[in-house]
Amino acid sequence: xEINYLSKKIGIIGGxxxxxxxxxxxxxxxxxxxxxxxxxxxxxxxxxxxAIVAAFNDKAALEELxxxxxxxxxxxxxxxxxxxxxxxxxxxxVYPKAKSLEAIQNKYQQKKLLQDNSIPLxxxxxxDSTESIKAAAAEYGYPLMVKSASGAxxxxxxxxxxxxxxxxEAYSSLNGDENLLYVEQFIPFTxxxxxxxxxxxxxxxVVYPVAENIxxxxxxxxxxxxxxxxxxxxxxxxxxxxxxxxxxxxxxMFCVEMFVHENGDILVNEVAPRPHNSGHYTIEACxxxxxxxxxxxVLGLPLGKTDLHSPVVMRNLLGEDGHEGxxxxxxxSEALAYPGLTLHIYGKSTTKPQRKMGHFTxxxxxxxxxxxxxxxxxxxxxxxxxxxxxx
Amino acid sequence: xEINYLSKKIGIIGGxxxxxxxxxxxxxxxxxxxxxxxxxxxxxxxxxxxAIVAAFNDKAALEELxxxxxxxxxxxxxxxxxxxxxxxxxxxxVYPKAKSLEAIQNKYQQKKLLQDNSIPLxxxxxxDSTESIKAAAAEYGYPLMVKSASGAxxxxxxxxxxxxxxxxEAYSSLNGDENLLYVEQFIPFTxxxxxxxxxxxxxxxVVYPVAENIxxxxxxxxxxxxxxxxxxxxxxxxxxxxxxxxxxxxxxMFCVEMFVHENGDILVNEVAPRPHNSGHYTIEACxxxxxxxxxxxVLGLPLGKTDLHSPVVMRNLLGEDGHEGxxxxxxxSEALAYPGLTLHIYGKSTTKPQRKMGHFTxxxxxxxxxxxxxxxxxxxxxxxxxxxxxx
Numbered sequence: 001x002e003i004n005y006l007s008k009k010i011g012i013i014g015g016x017x018x019x020x021x022x023x024x025x026x027x028x029x030x031x032x033x034x035x036x037x038x039x040x041x042x043x044x045x046x047x048x049x050x051a052i053v054a055a056f057n058d059k060a061a062l063e064e065l066x067x068x069x070x071x072x073x074x075x076x077x078x079x080x081x082x083x084x085x086x087x088x089x090x091x092x093x094v095y096p097k098a099k100s101l102e103a104i105q106n107k108y109q110q111k112k113l114l115q116d117n118s119i120p121l122x123x124x125x126x127x128d129s130t131e132s133i134k135a136a137a138a139e140y141g142y143p144l145m146v147k148s149a150s151g152a153x154x155x156x157x158x159x160x161x162x163x164x165x166x167x168x169e170a171y172s173s174l175n176g177d178e179n180l181l182y183v184e185q186f187i188p189f190t191x192x193x194x195x196x197x198x199x200x201x202x203x204x205x206v207v208y209p210v211a212e213n214i215x216x217x218x219x220x221x222x223x224x225x226x227x228x229x230x231x232x233x234x235x236x237x238x239x240x241x242x243x244x245x246x247x248x249x250x251x252x253m254f255c256v257e258m259f260v261h262e263n264g265d266i267l268v269n270e271v272a273p274r275p276h277n278s279g280h281y282t283i284e285a286c287x288x289x290x291x292x293x294x295x296x297x298v299l300g301l302p303l304g305k306t307d308l309h310s311p312v313v314m315r316n317l318l319g320e321d322g323h324e325g326x327x328x329x330x331x332x333s334e335a336l337a338y339p340g341l342t343l344h345i346y347g348k349s350t351t352k353p354q355r356k357m358g359h360f361t362x363x364x365x366x367x368x369x370x371x372x373x374x375x376x377x378x379x380x381x382x383x384x385x386x387x388x389x390x391x
Numbered sequence: 392x393e394i395n396y397l398s399k400k401i402g403i404i405g406g407x408x409x410x411x412x413x414x415x416x417x418x419x420x421x422x423x424x425x426x427x428x429x430x431x432x433x434x435x436x437x438x439x440x441x442a443i444v445a446a447f448n449d450k451a452a453l454e455e456l457x458x459x460x461x462x463x464x465x466x467x468x469x470x471x472x473x474x475x476x477x478x479x480x481x482x483x484x485v486y487p488k489a490k491s492l493e494a495i496q497n498k499y500q501q502k503k504l505l506q507d508n509s510i511p512l513x514x515x516x517x518x519d520s521t522e523s524i525k526a527a528a529a530e531y532g533y534p535l536m537v538k539s540a541s542g543a544x545x546x547x548x549x550x551x552x553x554x555x556x557x558x559x560e561a562y563s564s565l566n567g568d569e570n571l572l573y574v575e576q577f578i579p580f581t582x583x584x585x586x587x588x589x590x591x592x593x594x595x596x597v598v599y600p601v602a603e604n605i606x607x608x609x610x611x612x613x614x615x616x617x618x619x620x621x622x623x624x625x626x627x628x629x630x631x632x633x634x635x636x637x638x639x640x641x642x643x644m645f646c647v648e649m650f651v652h653e654n655g656d657i658l659v660n661e662v663a664p665r666p667h668n669s670g671h672y673t674i675e676a677c678x679x680x681x682x683x684x685x686x687x688x689v690l691g692l693p694l695g696k697t698d699l700h701s702p703v704v705m706r707n708l709l710g711e712d713g714h715e716g717x718x719x720x721x722x723x724s725e726a727l728a729y730p731g732l733t734l735h736i737y738g739k740s741t742t743k744p745q746r747k748m749g750h751f752t753x754x755x756x757x758x759x760x761x762x763x764x765x766x767x768x769x770x771x772x773x774x775x776x777x778x779x780x781x782x
Contacts, residue, residue, distance in 0.1 A: 005719075006718060006719070024415055024418070024419070027738070028415070028736075029735075029736055030736025030749065032437065046418070046438075046440050047437075049437050301727050302727045332396045332692065333692055336692050336695065337693040340678055340695075341695070342419075342683075342695070343420055345419075347418070347423075
């Protein structure tokens, strides 16, 4: 029996930049899409065939999205797994699966599971009181990282504690009486890396080149591929990413963020069950982008090659401090004049300080050349607001 | 003064696959689009921010499109230049310019202009009667090509005459009493090649690697890059393409189709003032695609690098004979399993024999490897209709 592949439709929970980039790839393959997002003017809505404007956890709206489509996927992991389980129980297909999301959403449980499967991690423990944080400090020393187990992203929900005086502030600002918190020993790392992989429902898996990430204020600033690490470290990182993707029974893209410890060991930091900011470089630099492979995987199609065309640097474009309102992108013409530069502007209707508004990618013969071009482009590209800066 | 680049909007006349691929690149850059097309369900309409459903030569609708946007461009050249001149006279920006289109639309005048600028061409002459075709035959010998000067594409409007008996049939089937016809000597060519270039309003120009084209039934079947020709031929072809693009005062993408004569000379065949089917390979194989450079050019932005990542083969996917109706794509799963293959399905609502429904691109270490993968993929990919084949 012949299935009409063209009649397939993907439902995407979330209409941000990741959803937008998924839709671009789906559309290339002739696949239509529907999104669910609370924002009527979210980045993905002009490209989606259909948009449902609703809260991410609106069960009725999620079911409406599922009814309209052949498979549901998401661009972020903070979705009610109870709602997704309900949909799965009613015969709808959801990738990543509700149980994969559930095992990942709660970062403390995620770490426990990784630990139980003897994945190398830094020391961590639950922090249900200021006393337990003090106890951890006595064991780990300062600084230490206190984190909220749920809903954290881009540094939100993290608190770096450098002395005993800050513990009660950390506990209260992370609302420890309401939220499950945990403490991590601060890892003396030489590099942060991430490994993207994509897995099919049959367990076929492809791995992208290991990338090196630099964060600023806990937000991804830059990704460099290939990462400047040893062959042994590359093999270890790729092996860990595959193990973890299988462990969570992933379908679609997975990103595993890792630390390279001073002593050379690879330690896993955290897992995201979706295309990831640190994989944006794959659009220009790889034969198949992370978004195309995600679309292929959720549709049950074979995965594409992940080979790198050339060294690459990706930089995020964040809203400038003091600017809020309708975005204005400065320096586009100057930036596009740099060889090998590709610009992505997400089309968000308002800019805010530190908000991810776009990114650019530079392909070059060497990483060094790409970095120097990226520095020059960065110095001219600015996301400000049309209104006069506040304060 | 800072121009808000994000508030720019491009108006595209034509919502077919070329329009769709333009919109993908515009959207990546954060640029919105409006299209004008008679088909409400044309390939570009789900992606465009706005769609005007009207005939291509509906002057009022074209003016509405111009009013809504900052610059007009087109995905094909058969548009009323009288209407476009009217828009230019009223201060709207149109790229390519009306006068460039006018000089190109009428293929006989196009050839005259190329000839007057001493561009190497095969012999041709006007054919205003069967007698003049006979006279041409006496001079050129058989076979010879009789062509309609206007509105011809994909072999429509061409007639290959192999003997005197066919002349009156050729003349009447091309409706010579109504249309301007011309006769071309049949060129004994060893290869057909095309050179894509992109030009800004300031005359900056970039050239893509020379590509080799194979046609079947006068429809493009395959494009191979880089073309297997001598360095001298490559230089000549690139030089000619630049000259011609400047000659027509082009803004945006231009495609110059050429013959490699048995004697090794490069002869120009015809010119298209837009992104071209033989440039689809640039999406996966080049640093900047023909569509991104077209968008950059019409917006007055600097052009991107045209370097080839790797050898590439592009094949068109045409509707199978005997199949008409809702399209069904066979063999997608098998085809996507071939390494380095990317599939584009345009999303046309109906298939017809020989209709361009999609294409695929294969990247590989060598052209030979890409060709053998393409052959295997081609043998499984078929565009049929959901209905039972007609008789």
